[in-house]
Amino acid sequence: MGKMFLLNSVDFIIGKGYMSQLTNIFIMSLKALFLNCTLKKSPEVSHTKALIDKAVELFQDLGVDSEVIRIVDHNIAFGVSSDEGGDDEWPQILEKIKACDILVIGSPIWFGVRSAVAQMVLERLDGSYGDAEPLTGQYPLYGKVAGVIVTGNEDGAHNVSANTLFNLTHLGCTIPPNADCYWVGDAGPGPSYIDAGGDKHLYTNRTVRYMVNNLAYMAKLLRDNPIPTKLKELDEAAKMVSD
Template identity: 50%
Template sequence: MTIKALLLNASLKSGDEVSNTESLMHEAVSIFHKNGIQTEIVRLADYQIAYGVTADEGNDDEWPEIFEKVKAADILILGTPIWLGEKSSLATQAIERLYGASGMTNEKGQYIFYNKVAGVVVTGNEDGAKHASASILYGLSHIGFTIPPNVDTYWVGEAGPGPSYIEAKGNQNEFTMQHNQIMTYNLIHFANLLKEHPIPSEGNVVKNGS
């Protein structure tokens, strides 16, 4: 049984720049690989993603390419840095675009993101990790993703300006690494569970695609 994980990095840096958020995401990837999970990281800043709340905004919009990867995945992790205590603008945009497909349904007539699980990775040298995680996980739950317990992992530095995750050797932080492990294994467990026992259609078939 093949399980696929897609990790969307909402860093504002393009793919040729080092990303603290992606560095922490690689800790999850290493566990996925040990458990035979197919993984892919997508740097959202490398794509031309149009503003809007539909699955395809046309006019050279590259979101549909990312959306196809989301549809093929069993596990979705959205990673974001913190800016002014909030998730990044790209993280917000990704959720808006995912929400644009919330009227689509699967073969059972359920919301299209049913039987997919999701988690969140956050990095920053300022406060806001739990706020960003709560916002992202609620948004993903609201559009149909299953959110297992403890599927947020984060690293933040001391108050005020200072070194970020890589420079501060965040991968040696016991709390962050423990929560990365808990998140990743819970995502794997629930993804396998939903593969074997998908959510039944009784009581949650969408009428008229809304």
């Protein structure tokens, strides 16, 4: 269970020795869920996990509980439904997604784009449209905030972040400012995040703090002020003026 904090003007912790100027915020029992979309099964070293771990630590400073799921350690079937049957483990992961307040997709860069595992996760989330709330028609990811963590070499961080965050908005997530954090190495093959000392990279250390603080803040706002949009009513209104 997450700790409860009453945070005043200079009490919103963003890292050891650092504070931001945010006012009068309760952070109580928020839950962050990280989906690590590395291609490497445990116990192989995941550079994406190393950056995720930094975000987890920062969330802990804010009293936000975190859980990290390495997708390739589970039997996830390909498909676009919430349950592909058989020994598909996606339904259990989807329940954790539905229960969280903050969803963060972590992906390495491969050939300039997100990993095949991250792509599969987004395709499976497409099935959540069918699990809409009966009265409002809102999708299960409405009321959740989302971010993305990216690691890799050369380029592709903007591509992965932009496409993943765009997909998550269509699924119902709210995206706060500065909701992405990434580290990329030099051009060509070379050391990755851990080997290259990415944990000392100023830009990455700055943006992970921006992301964590904004995700926690927005999650608190949405929990206290749920989005009231009635999608079913708007669908009917659209039909009345459409061919």
